[in-house]
Amino acid sequence: MNLSISKRFLAATALSFALPLAQAADITGAGATFPYPAYAKWAEAYKAATGNALNYQSIGSGGGIKQIRAKTVDFGASDMPLKPEELKQDGMVQFPAIIGGVVPVINVEGLAPGQLKLTGELLAEIYLGKIKSWSDPAIANLNPGAKLPTQPITVVRRSDGSGTTFLFTTYLSQVSSEWKDKVGANSAVSWPDGVGGKGNEGVASYVQNIKGSIGYVEYAYAKRNKMSYAQLKNKDGQFVSPDDEAFSAAAANAAWDKVPNFYEILTNQPGKTSWPITGASFILLHAAPAKPERTAEVLKFFSWAFKNGGAMATELDYVPMPGSVVALVEKMWAAEVKADSAK
Numbered sequence: 298m299n300l301s302i303s304k305r306f307l308a309a310t311a312l313s314f315a316l317p318l319a320q321a322a323d324i325t326g327a328g329a330t331f332p333y334p335a336y337a338k339w340a341e342a343y344k345a346a347t348g349n350a351l352n353y354q355s356i357g358s359g360g361g362i363k364q365i366r367a368k369t370v371d372f373g374a375s376d377m378p379l380k381p382e383e384l385k386q387d388g389m390v391q392f393p394a395i396i397g398g399v400v401p402v403i404n405v406e407g408l409a410p411g412q413l414k415l416t417g418e419l420l421a422e423i424y425l426g427k428i429k430s431w432s433d434p435a436i437a438n439l440n441p442g443a444k445l446p447t448q449p450i451t452v453v454r455r456s457d458g459s460g461t462t463f464l465f466t467t468y469l470s471q472v473s474s475e476w477k478d479k480v481g482a483n484s485a486v487s488w489p490d491g492v493g494g495k496g497n498e499g500v501a502s503y504v505q506n507i508k509g510s511i512g513y514v515e516y517a518y519a520k521r522n523k524m525s526y527a528q529l530k531n532k533d534g535q536f537v538s539p540d541d542e543a544f545s546a547a548a549a550n551a552a553w554d555k556v557p558n559f560y561e562i563l564t565n566q567p568g569k570t571s572w573p574i575t576g577a578s579f580i581l582l583h584a585a586p587a588k589p590e591r592t593a594e595v596l597k598f599f600s601w602a603f604k605n606g607g608a609m610a611t612e613l614d615y616v617p618m619p620g621s622v623v624a625l626v627e628k629m630w631a632a633e634v635k636a637d638s639a640k
Contacts, residue, residue: 324594327354328361328374329460330496332395332578334517336374338609339602346605351598357496359458359484365389365581371591373581376460377484381558390584390633392626393559393577394599396616398544399464400574401527402501402519404510405431407444410519411538413527414439417472417565417573420529423511424452424469425476426490431509446509453503453512456493458485464576465513468564472573513574516540517613531573532565541614543572551577553622559629585635593637596630 326336333355340351354360358375365373366387379391401420403413419435422428428435432447455462463484470477480486492507494500497514501522504512516539519526528536537543547566553559563575580599586592603626607617618626630636 323350323352324372324591324598325352325354325370326361326372326374326580326595327356327364327370328581329358329376329578330355330498331358331376331397331399331461331515331576332374332615333497334515334521334613335395335397335606335610335615338613339598339606342605342609343598343601346601349594349598355496355498357455357457358460358463362458362581365583368583368587371586371588372595374578375484375581376576376578377463378558378560378562378577378579379581380560384558388584389581390629391559391579391581392599392629393553393561393618393622394580394602395610395618396544396548396563396575396577397614398516398539398547398572398575399461399468399513400516400519400539401529402504402512402514402524403527404504404506404508405448405525406446406508408525410523410525411528412440412443413525414530414536415527416530417468421469421473421476423450424454424488424490425479426452448509451507451510452488452491453500453507453510454488454491454493455485455495455500457495459496460484460576460578461497461513461515462486464562464564464574467562468574471565516544517615520614529573531569531571532567533569533571535569537570537572539572539614541611541616543570544575544614544616547571547573547575548577548616551622553625559626582634584633589636592634596634596636600627 336353344350361373364370431445467482470482494503497518500512501514501518504510528538530536546568547563550566551561565573603623610617
């Protein structure tokens with residue numbers, strides 16, 4: 298699927314897979330833009346295999362959480378996992394569906410993808426507004442030989458409540474005490490600087506169109522739109538580039554069987570090849586839904602995706618959930634979700 302950021306794509310995002318909704322078995326979901334490319338690919342293949350459609354609205358994690366709480370969709374999607382006490386209060390459960398990475402993307406003439414090197418501390422200083430030019434000595438010293446222009450840096454960030462923002466600001470809080478104290482980590486923060494774009498799509502679009510800009514998006518958006526991205530220095534002191542292997546290396550540290558309600562955050566993980574801004578995207582469901590047959594269809598879709606969607610996810614540089622984690626998820630479904638049989 299062509300994910301070129303354009304007016305046509307932005308319009309299609311809101312309407313994706315909406316037309317066949319008249320069928321009784323079709324399902325609705327809303328939320329994170331981070332996993333949208335994978336969910337769209339899965340929905341296309343699922344429709345071809347089963348005749349059932351998914352209407353997924355890529356509106357951001359904050360919107361997805363609001364909609365599932367309001368019971369206006371069959372499932373919500375968020376890259377920010379809800380804490381166990383939040384899930385209990387809302388009568389919901391969550392499970393991880395896919396893993397990916399958030400990457401810094403840039404629009405600096407003459408810099409190829411992966412040529413620029415950044416540290417987490419340096420990235421925090423850029424987003425704090427302390428480093429304002431691409432020729433700043435802090436950037437130049439880290440990138441000897443790179444042709445860095447004397448050009449102002451335009452910071453691009455999310456304008457909506459976003460799980461991608463949660464992962465990005467969580468990472469910055471882990472590597473910069475100043476960021477942690479002044480801004481913190483959340484799906485929406487009081488940004489010190491920058492212009493806001495809605496969704497991964499909006500941030501990517503701004504970066505593509507503003508010379509000298511820097512933003513952060515899920516890697517599939519950077520790769521499919523041929524955007525320049527920066528290498529990052531990871532917890533082990535190695536500069537790494539983003540790809541599914543780097544995300545897998547970070548995810549290998551996850552202890553899904555030891556955390557309550559699958560509450561696991563994968564940023565700043567150890568490992569020489571680990572990408573430092575890795576995260577899972579989660580699905581939110583009501584444990585006792587008003588329409589259990591609808592929830593059953595949701596479970597059918599994700600059961601199918603877990604079994605058949607791995608190669609499609611990998612093609613887009615996501616990491617499919619390991620079989621051992623899928624087994625834990627399916628065990629949770631059976632024990633905690635009141636739905637008609639999803640077999």
